[in-house]
Amino acid sequence: MRIVVDLNRCQGYAQCVFLAHEVFRLSGEETLTYDPNPDDARRLQVERAAAACPVQAILIDRLEGAQPRSVTS
Amino acid sequence: MTVPARVAELVRDFKANGRIVIVGASLAGLRAAEALREEGFSGPLTIIGDEPHEPYDRPPLSKQVLKGWVPADHTELPRLRELDAQWRLGVAATGLDRTAKQVLLADGERVPYDRLLIATGTRARQWPNPTEAALAGVYTLRSRDDAARLRQALAAGPSRVLVIGGGFIGCEVASVCRELDIPVTLVERGSAPLVGALGGVIGEIAAQMQRDHGVDLRCEVGVLSLEGDASGHVRRARLSDGTTVEADVVLASLGSIRNVEWLEGSGLAAGFWGVGCDAGGRAFDINGVVTDSVYVAGDVARAPHVLYEYQFLAMEHWDNAVLGAQVAAHNMVSLEPDYRPHLLLPGFWSGQFGVNIKSVGVPPFGDEIVFTQGSAKQRRFAAAYGRRGRIVAAVTFNNGKWLEYYGRMIEQSAAFPPPLPGWDRPDDMKPIAADFPEPGVPTATSDVVLTGHDPNQRTAEFRPRGR
Numbered sequence A: 001m002r003i004v005v006d007l008n009r010c011q012g013y014a015q016c017v018f019l020a021h022e023v024f025r026l027s028g029e030e031t032l033t034y035d036p037n038p039d040d041a042r043r044l045q046v047e048r049a050a051a052a053c054p055v056q057a058i059l060i061d062r063l064e065g066a067q068p069r070s071v072t073s
Numbered sequence B: 001m002t003v004p005a006r007v008a009e010l011v012r013d014f015k016a017n018g019r020i021v022i023v024g025a026s027l028a029g030l031r032a033a034e035a036l037r038e039e040g041f042s043g044p045l046t047i048i049g050d051e052p053h054e055p056y057d058r059p060p061l062s063k064q065v066l067k068g069w070v071p072a073d074h075t076e077l078p079r080l081r082e083l084d085a086q087w088r089l090g091v092a093a094t095g096l097d098r099t100a101k102q103v104l105l106a107d108g109e110r111v112p113y114d115r116l117l118i119a120t121g122t123r124a125r126q127w128p129n130p131t132e133a134a135l136a137g138v139y140t141l142r143s144r145d146d147a148a149r150l151r152q153a154l155a156a157g158p159s160r161v162l163v164i165g166g167g168f169i170g171c172e173v174a175s176v177c178r179e180l181d182i183p184v185t186l187v188e189r190g191s192a193p194l195v196g197a198l199g200g201v202i203g204e205i206a207a208q209m210q211r212d213h214g215v216d217l218r219c220e221v222g223v224l225s226l227e228g229d230a231s232g233h234v235r236r237a238r239l240s241d242g243t244t245v246e247a248d249v250v251l252a253s254l255g256s257i258r259n260v261e262w263l264e265g266s267g268l269a270a271g272f273w274g275v276g277c278d279a280g281g282r283a284f285d286i287n288g289v290v291t292d293s294v295y296v297a298g299d300v301a302r303a304p305h306v307l308y309e310y311q312f313l314a315m316e317h318w319d320n321a322v323l324g325a326q327v328a329a330h331n332m333v334s335l336e337p338d339y340r341p342h343l344l345l346p347g348f349w350s351g352q353f354g355v356n357i358k359s360v361g362v363p364p365f366g367d368e369i370v371f372t373q374g375s376a377k378q379r380r381f382a383a384a385y386g387r388r389g390r391i392v393a394a395v396t397f398n399n400g401k402w403l404e405y406y407g408r409m410i411e412q413s414a415a416f417p418p419p420l421p422g423w424d425r426p427d428d429m430k431p432i433a434a435d436f437p438e439p440g441v442p443t444a445t446s447d448v449v450l451t452g453h454d455p456n457q458r459t460a461e462f463r464p465r466g467r
């Protein structure tokens, strides 16, 4: 799956880290880092983390499973 | 039919049958495409990108990717909705014919459009000496392939990494090197790292931070030349102070170049600082006349900003690409009474040496700075930038939660020093000179640039670095 965190919005309170620590990590006191393409098996965890984020900074792929291959060249 | 009804009919017809082409398949291009569909545009949509990859996110490249936590190809951007677009990846746009309304591709094809979005961003400035730049071990960092190569070089355990240029990317790479316990030298021609973006006062704090983490930091020094061994691998750099640095990995982080060459001859206001457009994303032609069918978004755009005396502002920031793309997309399928302005307050984040650096507004627009909260010594503070008695920007180190407050103050053009949110005040609250380099002084250029009033003007002077 694919995610992106809007780090301008993120406040570094780390709720996501508690809920999905394989995907989100704090580096230092408030610098969030994360895996932008976590394993699909973590979808539920990541969705919970996104729902818990107080500033809704975590955006998740709206498309389930594999991406449509629309590449034409 | 009444005139308003006919106009509404035209908009409906365009949304159903118009042809939209986006050049640049990265953050701005993808978000614009999504926004167009969100706005109800159902006509043919073509996205042209010269990279062979689907749109991916660049900020992780100098952070979690280089550290080795996330592979470079695990940075693809999420799709926020179904797109139903024709993707032309791995082929560059090489020209624009505004009379025929066609984009020319490298493979000879011509793609017709009714509305065009230019989102070609920037690329890394290469080390200016081509022979030296071609040495093995010399890198730049902009694309995911760049990141994969540099990561591989770091994983091999180099004896020393030399970072040339102390902008955000250079500093982040130096930070990663230290986390990986790799010796690193950072050379910056200005007085301190980040001095172009945040000024000398904050630059000094960043410098101390680097030295505390074991970075061999050399400021007010230039790299004169790079030298390789017999096998063509870089081995050392000669500096302007007569010293040499032995390094087997060199990162040239010399800022970026806007991808506007393909627009040559198109008659658009495209140049060194990007493509001039109005605050709604509509491109200007070279005479300063706004076009109706060509739009611009992201790193390659420069638009007048009401908060900064209507000077043209060029922003190489993630949120500028996202929000600029959404505004341009909206305006592409709307008529005048519904136009929206892209009046984003610039915002930026950077993680380095365990500190979360965030800023809002345009720091180089200010000439004074005052520490408003926390303590610079503990590297947890907020500081505000002022110009002529009003607040124009703020920066926080590990104090990001306060940034929103300062953002509001800037939007309201509050007085400088600004009223404070209450607690955690530093002892000394006297504004001091923010200490930005004079225009024309060579340093890492800031990634937010005020480029003057004229669509084609550039007030800041550029000099090639490193020679």
Ligand SMILES: Cc1cc2nc3c(=O)[nH]c(=O)nc-3n(C[C@H](O)[C@H](O)[C@H](O)COP(=O)(O)OP(=O)(O)OC[C@H]3O[C@@H](n4cnc5c(N)ncnc54)[C@H](O)[C@@H]3O)c2cc1C
Residues within 6 Å of the ligand: B023, B024, B025, B026, B027, B028, B029, B048, B049, B050, B051, B057, B058, B059, B060, B061, B062, B091, B092, B093, B094, B119, B120, B121, B122, B123, B141, B142, B143, B169, B259, B262, B297, B298, B299, B300, B315, B316, B317, B318, B319, B321, B347, B348, B349, B350, B351
């Ligand atoms: C290593 C790194 C770290 C960063 N960290 C941060 C950060 O921490 N915070 C932050 O706010 N911002 C950061 N940024 C900046 C952010 O990534 C950019 O602002 C953002 O990528 C801009 O998106 P864009 O779509 O406008 O341009 P780009 O991402 O540059 O995309 C332009 C695309 O167009 C393609 N293209 C160019 N010319 C042509 C052509 N003629 N034909 C077809 N395609 C073409 C390019 O190859 C590219 O794929 C970072 C950037 C880098 C490189």
Ligand code: SF4
Residues within 6 Å of the ligand: A005, A009, A010, A011, A012, A013, A014, A015, A016, A017, A024, A032, A052, A053, A054, A055, A056, A057, A058
């Ligand atoms: S929960 Fe949201 S705000 Fe908190 S660290 Fe995670 S992304 Fe940032």
